[in-house]
Every structure is written in structure tokens, then in C-alpha cells.
Amino acid sequence: MINGKKVVIIMPAYNAEKTLKQTYDEIYKDFVDEVILVDDNSQDNTKIVSKELNITTIVHKENKGYGGNQKSCYKAALKANADIVVMLHPDYQYTPKLIPAIVSMMAFGEYDAVLASRMLGNSALKGGMPLYKFVANKFLTGFENIFTGEKLSEYHTGFRGFTREVLEKLPLDACDNDFIFDNEMIALLFYYGFKIGEVSCPTKYFKEASSINFVRSCKYGLGVLAVSVKYRLAKMGILTKIFKPDAEKLDLNTELEYYFQ
Numbered sequence: 185m186i187n188g189k190k191v192v193i194i195m196p197a198y199n200a201e202k203t204l205k206q207t208y209d210e211i212y213k214d215f216v217d218e219v220i221l222v223d224d225n226s227q228d229n230t231k232i233v234s235k236e237l238n239i240t241t242i243v244h245k246e247n248k249g250y251g252g253n254q255k256s257c258y259k260a261a262l263k264a265n266a267d268i269v270v271m272l273h274p275d276y277q278y279t280p281k282l283i284p285a286i287v288s289m290m291a292f293g294e295y296d297a298v299l300a301s302r303m304l305g306n307s308a309l310k311g312g313m314p315l316y317k318f319v320a321n322k323f324l325t326g327f328e329n330i331f332t333g334e335k336l337s338e339y340h341t342g343f344r345g346f347t348r349e350v351l352e353k354l355p356l357d358a359c360d361n362d363f364i365f366d367n368e369m370i371a372l373l374f375y376y377g378f379k380i381g382e383v384s385c386p387t388k389y390f391k392e393a394s395s396i397n398f399v400r401s402c403k404y405g406l407g408v409l410a411v412s413v414k415y416r417l418a419k420m421g422i423l424t425k426i427f428k429p430d431a432e433k434l435d436l437n438t439e440l441e442y443y444f445q
């Protein structure tokens with residue numbers, strides 16, 4: 185707890201057995217009330233390692249994708265009465281040591297969401313981000329800033345925090361089940377008028393931390409361009425899927441697949 189707010193860390197996991205323990209061990213537990221991992225039908229022992237670490241472990245019976253996994257994570261966090269939720273990838277790519285910084289930016293009411301940015305400062309390439317991802321990140325960020333009229337240093341980090349209010353209000357069930365989920369969520373944050381803060385974050389690239397290849401990155405990049413254009417159209421009154429008033433929010437009455445005991 186911090187300032188009376190319950191803090192829950194969520195980990196969307198897929199084949200994370202090799203990096204999970206190291207990631208979990210670096211979480212500064214004083215602030216954190218619960219850690220929840222959703223295993224998206226991994227082919228390895230992710231759920232077993234997770235349970236051994238006493239993490240609340242939820243398992244998908246079939247692979248739902250990165251966005252589908254996050255939907256389950258946020259539902260589980262809301263059901264656990266979280267006030268502040270931080271998504272941390274279990275692949276040890278982002279340092280858990282920033283969790284207190286991220287949480288405190290929301291715990292005292294200053295921000296509704298916080299992004300840990302690899303592009304603030306000068307550490308992305310030094311940390312091993314492939315040059316094509318760096319250039320694409322810069323380009324897509326510039327494009328999206330123009331179309332949203334906002335100013336973020338990146339829209340593509342997987343290390344982010346949200347208040348309960350954000351997770352209850354955004355129509356996250358209407359969002360994509362694949363990687364573009366992350367980008368849609370930021371567009372929705374701006375669309376609903378939430379305040380987003382950024383902290384600088386070192387990044388690490390190594391084999392287990394990075395599975396998205398060039399083709400998948402291209403698909404993601406095109407998705408980002410589409411989200412940016414749809415956001416602008418929505419601002420002009422032309423509404424599509426996630427920007428419609430009846431777009432589905434997270435339904436807490438649906439069952440999470442199963443808790444691994």
C-alpha cells in the first residue's frame with residue numbers, strides 16, 4: 185500500500201520460465217500488495233515457477249494473445265480490489281526497480297496512468313534495442329504525436345501503470361487481442377481525457393526478452409498508423425470500434441479461466 189492505495193502488479197506471461205524468478209525477485213515488495221500472473225497457455229513451466237514463487241497464478245486453457253492476456257490480468261486485478269495496477273513483463277526486459285516511482289506518480293493523484301519510457305534519455309540503443317526497432321519507434325511516435333496532438337516520448341513500452349478508474353472506464357474488452365492492444369489503450373487514455381505521466385526507463389535486449397520478429401513488428405507498425413488515424417477521426421466525430429460509446433468495458437462477471445493451485 186502507498187497512501188492507502190492497494191498496489192497490484194500484473195504479469196502477462198508467455199514462455200517466461202527462465203526469466204520469471206529474476207524479475208519477481210527484483211520487485212520491491214514493501215509497496216506491493218499482490219502479484220498476479222496470467223499464463224497464456226505457455227509451452228514451458230511458467231505456471232509452475234510462478235506458483236513456487238507464491239504468485240497468484242491464472243492459466244488460459246488456450247493461447248489468447250498478448251492483448252487477450254492483459255484483459256485477464258486487469259480483470260483479475262480489479263477483482264482483487266486493486267487501486268493501482270502496474271504491468272510488468274516477466275521477461276526481465278524492464279527493471280522492476282522502477283515500480284515505486286511509477287506507483288507514486290499515481291498514488292497521490294497526480295496522474296491516471298504512467299508509462300516507463302525507453303526513449304526518454306539516451307539508453308535505448310545502448311541497452312541493445314535493434315536499430316530498426318529504434319527508428320520505427322521514433323517514426324511511429326512522431327506520427328502518433330501529430331495525430332493525437334499529444335507529446336509522449338514513446339507509445340510502445342510494455343511497462344506501464346494505471347489507476348483503478350482507468351481500468352473501469354476504458355472499453356478494454358473491445359480492444360485487440362494481439363500486440364496492438366497496448367497502442368489502443370494509450371489512444372483511449374487520451375480520448376477519455378486521462379492524464380499520462382512518463383518516467384525514464386533503461387531497457388535490456390537479450391534472447392528471452394524479445395520474441396517479436398521483423399514481420400510481427402511491421403504488422404504492429406501498420407496497426408499503430410491505423411489507431412492514430414482512427415483516433416483523429418473519432419475526435420472529428422467519426423467513430424469506429426473502440427471509440428464508440430457502447431464499446432465493451434472489462435466484464436468482471438465473466439470467469440477467469442482457472443487459478444493454478
Ligand SMILES: Nc1nc2c(ncn2[C@@H]2O[C@H](COP(=O)(O)OP(=O)(O)OP(=O)(O)O)[C@@H](O)[C@H]2O)c(=O)[nH]1
Binds near residue numbers: 196248249317394395
Ligand atoms: N499472450 C502472449 N504473450 C506473448 C506472446 N508473445 C510474446 N508475448 C508476451 O508479450 C510480451 C512482449 O513480447 P516480447 O517478445 O518481449 O516483445 P519484444 O520483442 O520485447 O518487444 P519490444 O520490447 O517492443 O522490442 C512479453 O511479456 C511476452 O511474454 C504470445 O504469443 N502470446
Ligand SMILES: [Mg+2]
Binds near residue numbers: 392
Ligand atoms: Mg520483451
